[in-house]
Amino acid sequence: MHIKVEELEQMEQRKRAQLINSLGGFKSVVMLGTQNVQGQTNLAIFSSFFHLGANPALCGVIVRPDNGERHSLNNIMATELYTINHVHQAIYQQAHQTSASYPALQSEFAATGLTEQWLGNFFAPFVQESRVKMAVQLVQRVDLDINGTILLIGKILEIHLPDNIISHDGFIDLEAAGSLTLSGLDSYHRTQKIARLSYAKPDLPVKILD
């Protein structure tokens, strides 16, 4: 099957959104926790969270164009602090529900039954039910003029995760933590490990690590 750019441009808007969102492949799915200066918490699902660098430890997330009603964006711009919380099967429906357009004064925590968790003195709320979570500080906002989306670059300040999922080499077994992956706009998937592969070098065959 072959789809050309002209057909894409003429496609009904929601159908195109599903199609193009699917093409990116399987995606990370996390909930972003924030709080505004009045103490109002917010929780929102994002499928655009990604690794940006290990030294310093940086992550990126794409936010949709600023229409004034982006509560996560507003809170991050005001406070610079947010949490990233992985999603597993027991909470994926609640995580998905955080994408509904709740009014600014309604917390998605209360609306979905997920529990605010305050760790250390960090300003933004974590999701208690989540197993892999991070405290993050905004370090740069990059406005992408081409379509109005915004790349928020954050520095990872703290990591919370179960004891038994980190290998001696630093690898985190997200499958053991039950972290899910998303495809398209709304399709949730568990994973099934095939293998870890050795660091690739020219003229050396790939080896399965474990």
Next chain:
Amino acid sequence: MHIKVEELEQMEQRKRAQLINSLGGFKSVVMLGTQNVQGQTNLAIFSSFFHLGANPALCGVIVRPDNGERHSLNNIMATELYTINHVHQAIYQQAHQTSASYPALQSEFAATGLTEQWLGNFFAPFVQESRVKMAVQLVQRVDLDINGTILLIGKILEIHLPDNIISHDGFIDLEAAGSLTLSGLDSYHRTQKIARLSYAKPDLPVKILD
């Protein structure tokens, strides 16, 4: 388990790279096909490909800091054109092997046994073995000063995929296509669908779609 930023900064470099790469969650894994103006082809695996917008159809990929030896980056800057090719289980070891540091004059196609495929008049090579693939044109390069990485934003020009994996609503069943997901630097996973969920609205419970 709790890891603070000070511990991250003191961690042995490769261990930190594994750890921080894992935290992003499950990632898309694709091969990026290019050709330089002399006709030399290149193929490289990327785990930082992501959806950036549906109208126009845009995708992003993060490239590591330009050290002069980034063949994919050089080719894209010179020609603007590249292909994105999903990875499935029959080719994941070859896909991984494309990450080895081959010299500029050696094509990863020949080195790994993957097959160049020329579709239409598109300048860059596709991977014949791949099932879901796109022709992309560079529309913007964004240098991220904070760590020297580069965001390449591309416009999707053409899509090639199997006939039977696209739903009436535009959703592409990547699991049926066998597309894999990656965690950390080197762990490959199949997926197992849990469910598609309905578009979330306040005060309406989430529904399983199919």
